[in-house]
Amino acid sequence: MKIAATYVENESGASLARPELFRLLGDCQPGDILLIEQVDRLSRLNATDWERLKDEIRQRRVRVVALDLPTSHMMMTNQGDDFTARMLDALNGMMLDMLAAIARKDYEDRRRRQAQGIVKAKTEGRYKGRPEDTQRNAAIQKMLKAGQSWSSIIAATGASRSTLSRLAKREGEA
Known part of the structure; x- marks a missing residue:
C-alpha cells in the first residue's frame, strides 16, 4: 500500500484538541486508511469525546488500522464480499472501543x-513543587513597586x- 502522508502530533491523546489529527x-478521502502505531496514540479520550472522534472518522469513511490490533490489519487487504467486510468492520470497531476504554482507564x-x-x-x-523562578519574580516585584499595571506585567513576563497576587501579597508582608 502507498503511504500518502505522515502526520506527527505532540498533543495528548487525552484531549480532543488535536489540530494535526483533524x-x-x-x-x-473516503476509503483511506488511518494507520496508527497504537490505539492509545489515537485516543485516551473520555467516552463522550471518543464518540465524537469516532463519528468524525465514520463520517469521513476512514478505516483505522492499528499496529497493535491484528484484526484491523485484515481490513487493509480484505477483497472479500460485503458480509465479510461488515463483519471485519464490526469486530474492528468493538476492539477499538475496548482498547480506547483501556487506554483511558490506564x-x-x-x-x-x-x-x-x-x-x-x-x-x-520530599515534594516542594516546581522551583520558583526567583530571577523573574524579583523583576516582577520591581515592576509592582514601580506601580506598573498587572496587565502590563503579565504581558511582559507571561506570569499568571x-x-x-502571591508576589504582591509577599511584597505587602515585607
Whole structure:
C-alpha cells in the first residue's frame, strides 16, 4: 500500500484538541486508511469525546488500522464480499472501543497514582513543587513597586494573575 502522508502530533491523546489529527482527517478521502502505531496514540479520550472522534472518522469513511490490533490489519487487504467486510468492520470497531476504554482507564490510573505519590511525598517533606523562578519574580516585584499595571506585567513576563497576587501579597508582608 502507498503511504500518502505522515502526520506527527505532540498533543495528548487525552484531549480532543488535536489540530494535526483533524488536519489529517480533513485531508482524508473516503476509503483511506488511518494507520496508527497504537490505539492509545489515537485516543485516551473520555467516552463522550471518543464518540465524537469516532463519528468524525465514520463520517469521513476512514478505516483505522492499528499496529497493535491484528484484526484491523485484515481490513487493509480484505477483497472479500460485503458480509465479510461488515463483519471485519464490526469486530474492528468493538476492539477499538475496548482498547480506547483501556487506554483511558490506564491514563486515569496513572494520574491518580501520581497525585497519590505527590501527596505522600508532601507529607514526608520530599515534594516542594516546581522551583520558583526567583530571577523573574524579583523583576516582577520591581515592576509592582514601580506601580506598573498587572496587565502590563503579565504581558511582559507571561506570569499568571495568581503569581502576581502571591508576589504582591509577599511584597505587602515585607
